[in-house]
Amino acid sequence: MTTTDNSPASESDPTFDAQWDAGEMGCGELLLKLRKRLRDMPGQIIRLVAHDRGAIEDIPSYCRITGHQLLHVDPKRGIFLIKAKA
Secondary structure, X not given: OEEOOOOOOOOOOOOOOEEXXXXXXXXXXXXXXXXXXXXXXXXXXXXXXXXXXXXXXXXXXXXXXXXXXXXXXXXXXXXXXXXXXX
16 A cells, blocks of 8 residues: 555545555455455545446445445546545
């Protein structure tokens, strides 16, 4: 996981604690790896970049089911900000 200096990537993005670019990774593998990352950072915010077409539906559903908070979605850029449950 790449940590950041807590600075937004652009003026429209909220701040975050960690960043992960999953690229074109398929949602099955993406969700398994995301689960581990979120488990290791309770209460923190991760900025996820995911370009798999299913991510726009799968990531919000995953957050709703697991109790993580989806703070921001930018579907055009494939960016998700997720606050890990504490």
